[in-house]
Amino acid sequence: MADTVTNPLAELYSERARRFGERGMSNPRDSAALISFFAGFPDPGSLPRNDVAEATRVALERDGEWALQYGASSGDPELVRELLAKLKRDQGIQAGAENVIITNGASQALALIVDMLVNPGDVVLSEAPTWMGAVRAFDAAGAETREIPVNEGGLDIDTLEQELNTLSETGRRAKFLYLIPNFQNPTGFTTTLERRKKIVQLAQTHNLPIIEDDAYFDLRYAGDTLPTLYTLDDSGLVMYMGTFSKIMAAGMRLGWTIANPAVIRQMTGLKSEGGTSPFASHVAAEFASSGTLTEHVHELRTLYHSRRDTMLKALEASMPAGTTWTTPEGGFFIWVTLPDGVSVRELAPASKDKGVEICPGFIFYFHGKGDNQIRLSYSFADEPNIQKGIKILGDLVKEQLTT
Ligand SMILES: Cc1ncc(COP(=O)(O)O)c(C=O)c1O
16 A cells, blocks of 8 residues: 555554654665665675575574474574673673573664663663664663763763762662673774773662673774673673674674573563574574684674774875874774864765765764764775775865865
8 A cells, every 4th residue: 555644543653653763774785886884784795695504504404493493582592502602702701591682683682671671761871972773772762861971991981970979869770871892883982991890880889780782892903802891790780782793694683682690581571572583593503603603703803904994094095184083993983073164964965975875973872962973884885985985075074164
């Protein structure tokens, strides 16, 4: 049926649906026609098609009848086993099956945590700017989000402490603090070890749950690996989220949360879809157990490291004085602050007209900042296109400065 002018259901929509609005994620294929620095889409050419085909064949031969069946809400046991081994080896996280839930991407994990904890009007604390998925999830839940800035060393501790003290003084308690300590989305900043320890200490003092979103942990190209907040905490306050999207394939739609068993049980209770794709889970378990995941991550680090360097060089060559940007030690993103007089509200459409897609800074804030900022993702476009695209962008910024 054609879209009618009046929607007979519109007046019945829940408050939550109204707050979410109608906009979903765009199709990455549409971005492939452009030079796209827009989203955190993995490099299309790096997606391990042959290895996934082989893992699928082996998984189906070995355990096909269960791979094609419904699955447990908490996740496929084989994938849980492989994940726990990976987390112990790479992240230093010691956990058991009772600490894990597998979800439809980290996106679903965050949605479940929000469902579990947030009523409209509740206070949540979040880094700002932050991942737009979190902005949408907290806004749709009707949370009163207090922004904690991020800078060179990561989350700003003084602001966090002030917020927590103000909350205590007014007899309120935040439902959680959400942060992305490694190669933060969108800024690329990493929270230092000293600050991680301080955050955990403050969390313990104020009984503050923490959502540690570590989507990019494995994609470090420089500097030392830092301990997760999960391992620094011994009080069960940290929920540690991750994803196979950036290290295997986003299309698998597999993510996870590690947390204390009671929290995992409650998240499991909120999950109602017949198990996160048992098929994808069996394939990912095989991919991980055969060592292919580890090899693939090594290749990805080399690929994205080189892309990051190419983008940094291109920015140096093309951007006018007064433009600043971050140098991430890993992940997918560079955060650019434009010179005075340049607005992303004009720059983004002008750039798209010239075939270059960028992500405007304002979508990463809860309370309307970021008009002079952009996030550039170097994961999706190849190096010649990164050079070409940044040159086009630099020319547009210069043009806006002179008009
Ligand atoms: C910080 C962060 N968290 C979570 C996600 C969601 O990942 P998934 O594909 O697992 O839902 C993303 C994806 O871009 C992200 O950047």
